[in-house]
Amino acid sequence: MSHLFYQTSQRRPLLDQARGVYMWDVDGKRYLDGSSGAMVCNIGHSNPNVLDAMRRQMEKSTFGYRLHFETEASEQLAARTAALCPEGMNKVFFVSGGSEAVESAIKLARQHALAIGQAGRWRVISRSPSYHGCTLGALAVTGYTPLTDPFAPMMREMPKIPAPRAYLDGLDPTDPATGAHYAAMLETEILAQGPGSVLAFIVEPIGGASTGALVPPVGYMQAVQEICRRYGVLLILDEVMTGAGRTGRFLGLEHWNLSPDIVVLSKGFAAGYVPLGAIAARDDLVGAVLEGGGFLHGFTYAGNPLACAAGGAVIDEIARLDLVQNAAVMGAALRHRLDALMTRHPIIGDVRGQGLLLAFELMADPVTKAPLPSALNAHQRLVDIAYEMGLIVYSRRTRDGVEGDHIMVCPPLIVTEAHLDEIADTLDAALTRLADELAL
Ligand code: PLP
Numbered sequence: 001m002s003h004l005f006y007q008t009s010q011r012r013p014l015l016d017q018a019r020g021v022y023m024w025d026v027d028g029k030r031y032l033d034g035s036s037g038a039m040v041c042n043i044g045h046s047n048p049n050v051l052d053a054m055r056r057q058m059e060k061s062t063f064g065y066r067l068h069f070e071t072e073a074s075e076q077l078a079a080r081t082a083a084l085c086p087e088g089m090n091k092v093f094f095v096s097g098g099s100e101a102v103e104s105a106i107k108l109a110r111q112h113a114l115a116i117g118q119a120g121r122w123r124v125i126s127r128s129p130s131y132h133g134c135t136l137g138a139l140a141v142t143g144y145t146p147l148t149d150p151f152a153p154m155m156r157e158m159p160k161i162p163a164p165r166a167y168l169d170g171l172d173p174t175d176p177a178t179g180a181h182y183a184a185m186l187e188t189e190i191l192a193q194g195p196g197s198v199l200a201f202i203v204e205p206i207g208g209a210s211t212g213a214l215v216p217p218v219g220y221m222q223a224v225q226e227i228c229r230r231y232g233v234l235l236i237l238d239e240v241m242t243g244a245g246r247t248g249r250f251l252g253l254e255h256w257n258l259s260p261d262i263v264v265l266s267k268g269f270a271a272g273y274v275p276l277g278a279i280a281a282r283d284d285l286v287g288a289v290l291e292g293g294g295f296l297h298g299f300t301y302a303g304n305p306l307a308c309a310a311g312g313a314v315i316d317e318i319a320r321l322d323l324v325q326n327a328a329v330m331g332a333a334l335r336h337r338l339d340a341l342m343t344r345h346p347i348i349g350d351v352r353g354q355g356l357l358l359a360f361e362l363m364a365d366p367v368t369k370a371p372l373p374s375a376l377n378a379h380q381r382l383v384d385i386a387y388e389m390g391l392i393v394y395s396r397r398t399r400d401g402v403e404g405d406h407i408m409v410c411p412p413l414i415v416t417e418a419h420l421d422e423i424a425d426t427l428d429a430a431l432t433r434l435a436d437e438l439a440l
Pocket of ligand 1: 103239
């Protein structure tokens with residue numbers, strides 16, 4: 001009997017070891033980590049240089065409380081993070097994960113509003129579907145009713161606008177009118193809520209698990225940034241999943257040269273070596289909060305030297321191995337293979353994503369985009385079949401909160417063409433088995 005408990009009673013094999021893109025359970029079975037865990041292990045498992053950096057830091061110190069000490073590791077990682085963010089975002093605050101980082105971004109935004117005499121601003125607009133974390137504040141801005149509804153009485157109700165799923169609405173994502181159409185929904189919502197009450201808009205630049213790697217239509221991100229500016233609404237980019245090279249740029253915002261007010265980082269930032277998250281914010285925004293009495297926030301483990309040393313070493317490895325570029329090149333090659341699977345398996349209705357943040361969606365009808373009946377639980381069945389075959393992929397059922405099956409295929413950024421062939425061949429076999437089981 002295990003004393004652990006998680007979301008369900010489903011047990012998984014015991015993990016023995018992990019190296020590069022592969023993981024082995026205690027029975028010696030090998031798995032290709034085709035989702036980098038939950039889109040976390042961007043540089044692969046057990047990178048020796050990161051382990052060395054962690055060992056060196058552990059021999060110096062593993063904890064220094066933030067009210068007593070700064071550490072070289074946290075100072076250096078903050079400086080390097082700032083250098084990777086757009087100009088003028090030189091202030092970095094460390095936490096231990098994505099949800100904590102989202103909470104921190106929202107609280108910083110609120111304290112900024114107070115500091116500049118705009119106490120009426122508190123509403124944070126987000127999108128549906130979206131995922132920003134599982135703590136109550138992060139859940140309040142998450143657009144995914146199966147996860148949020150049970151806790152609704154405990155959260156402040158936050159406005160949501162539809163995510164720009166042009167493929168479901170029959171719109172052309174390459175037509176600038178489509179981007180303008182969805183961005184206008186943000187302006188409409190700001191006006192409906194009363195611009196003086198809106199604090200921020202939080203958005204994943206490219207959707208994560210919530211939308212299955214949804215790439216926004218042309219012009220959308222620039223337009224939402226412009227609308228935020230026009231109404232004095234802070235733009236918070238949740239780069240928890242898109243950051244650290246995953247989309248073929250170090251940050252997703254680079255695809256559109258955006259200048260947000262706050263960037264939220266975690267997952268690939270320390271690539272699973274230690275729990276680490278961060279927010280980076282504009283200097284003037286943080287300056288106003290600090291002058292206004294200080295940031296009323298902070299976690300015991302924030303800025304942990306071991307975590308920061310690992311984070312610094314991960315950034316080194318991303319640069320040394322040219323992983324941002326590899327994500328772009330291997331992402332295009334994997335996309336090609338997923339598109340080929342779509343032509344062979346009519347159950348795949350859409351392939352989407354950017355770099356190595358890729359997904360495909362299972363549908364009953366690829367033409368009408370009708371979803372499969374939820375009772376089939378097709379996404380989970382495919383994940384289970386692939387797992388049995390030694391491939392780990394990640395799935396969610398999120399269309400309109402409850403419908404639509406998509407599978408994230410997001411291997412570590414160190415993948416080679418040979419790994420991509422293995423992923424595609426296993427998915428091919430798994431999709432064939434799924435179609436047989438569903439008698440399609
Ligand atoms: N934001 C995004 C975009 C995410 O994908 C996630 C996790 O999947 C989070 C926030 C929450 O991160 P964590 O699970 O580390 O709390």
